[in-house]
Amino acid sequence: MKNRHLRGLGVLCVLTLLLPASVIAQSTNATISGTVADPTGAAVPNAHLTLTSVATGSVAKTTSGPDGLFSFPNLQPGIYELRASAQGFRDFVQTGIEMTMNALVRQDVKLQLGTAVQTVEVAANVSPLNTTNAEQKGSISPEILQDLPLEVLGTVRSAANFAILMPGVTTGSGGNPFDARINGGLQSGDEAVLDGVSLAEGLMSQSGMVSIQSDFPTSPDMVSELSVLTSNYEPQYGSTTSGQIIVETKSGTNQYHGALYEYHRNTVLNARQFGTPDRSPDIENEFGGAVGGPFRIPHVWGKERRTFFYLNMTGFRAGGALAAPIFSVPTMQERAGDFRDWVDSSGNLIPIYDPDTLRANPSFDPSQSPGLNNLPYLRDQFMGCDGKTPNVICPTDSRMVNSMAPAWFKYIPPPTPGVG
Structure with missing residues (x-):
């Protein structure tokens, strides 16, 4: 009796685990x-x-x-x-x-x-017109996926980038597929479906272009078709405020097929970034291979049953970066407390004030609008040890002597000559 109850409990657990799959899966057939x-x-x-x-x-x-x-x-x-x-x-x-x-x-x-x-x-092919329902859909065919190139740009190429070629899909003022909006919907309000399974992610439940283009990029070499449902689609596609990005992966056929590929980008082929003296080091390699065909082994292949397989592996390696970021760091003069190089575009000195001298302005008139001649507070400008050198902090100032800034400056690189 006990064993019977245990077997029944095991069957119930298995059925419970299978239920979510039957609810979440969406047909792409x-x-x-x-x-x-x-x-x-x-x-x-x-x-x-x-x-x-x-x-x-x-x-x-x-x-x-x-x-x-x-x-x-x-x-x-x-x-x-x-x-x-x-x-x-x-x-x-x-x-x-x-x-x-x-x-x-x-x-x-x-x-x-x-x-x-x-x-x-x-x-002859059948008519592409949908006379069954009012669903609006655009598709990227396998030929386009194979023939149109995608730029190797800091990460694995993603077939989802082709979605922005569809009518009704816009990226706003730029061309980044991550910013795609479908039929005027919200950015990141779409849903992504891969082989009938929603790509909603964990705690944040984000899907759409965030998932299929950025977090789980699908190489064009593994995708057989990409389509975008923009309006009037079936109730099974309900987790979205705009459209559905649907991807179908490749499968094996009656014949064995294989491929090897390498996409390379290096510093020599890149142009010099504006504002930098040299080309930014950028070595990128996307490589991989694919193989597919019939799975001819007993019990999975025969007159009544045929099984096929398709395997795609993609690797990505990067060294350097496409663009060299430019950061503003203090000059060696400023690290010593001398800010006389702080000038505006006209060459006028930008005052550096001592925060410890902040005080109320006894001449402030609250009935008048605050301005240069009616300031609510006053501060004194740093004037050096002699009191006559604007924007210079005296090295003997106790705050300079006890400051932790010198220890922090050890980890800040000096400015690059000729940049800025």
Whole structure:
């Protein structure tokens, strides 16, 4: 009895762990549907339809209903071939059907009278127009992901950067994808979804471009498609104030494929930054490789079951920086208490006041507006040991003698000659 209770408790724990996955996961699969009709437009019931993936060879089959309707849901993005057959009609074949993420494609089949040995073949893609619902979506195709370059700029290249090419996506006054706003929504108000899983992060629950572009950059070499849902999308995409950035990773195909890559940036190829005498040291290397194909081992590959794999590894190394930051540090003269080099753009000395001399101005008139001739408080300017040298702190001042500034100055580098 005790063992039975323990087994029941174990099953309950497993089911509890599985529940969040079923709630959080979001489908990125596509659907193709349509009607099978004869030359007069009448519905053809019980037509046999077969949909084949060109990349993996996987086959899905269905039969048209009494009204001629058919549907193939839950399809992975890729290229498909549709075949339809019915008694008394020629076979129908359409090749080159490209399915993208979340695509709701309608492909009607018009059968011609004839024998089964005759085939009507159509080599054309389906219409990109979405006639099923009012969802607005833009996509970056695998060809664009492969052909358009991304700059190696201090971190791993991220395919999410392509999202700013979409209509309705803006970065404000700059071109930084991190600042992307979708359809006028808030910055960082979007949501990112990778292979159907939201990339919401821990305690802060941030997602969107923050996650997929900065914190978890997805290399273009591992992404098969990127799309942005901007409006009228399904309720499953509810964790956002603007749009959805959806990324689908690559998968293996019937053939083995591999690649090696290296993206290099160095100091010699860079221009000199304005305001610095030399080029900033900048050595960046992004490197990696990918391999994918069929997983031909027993129990995971056969006539009824096919398994594919795809592995991508990316490394990034950087030395130096693209830009040399310029910091203001005290000059050696100022570290000794001499601030006579503090002048404005006209060459006039900027006064340095002794904070310990702050006192109320007995001549201040509260009925008048404060100004240069009506100050509420007065301070004395540092005038050196002789009392005649403006902006110089006397070295024998007890505050200078007991100051911790000299110990701090040891860790501050001297100013760079010719910069400033």
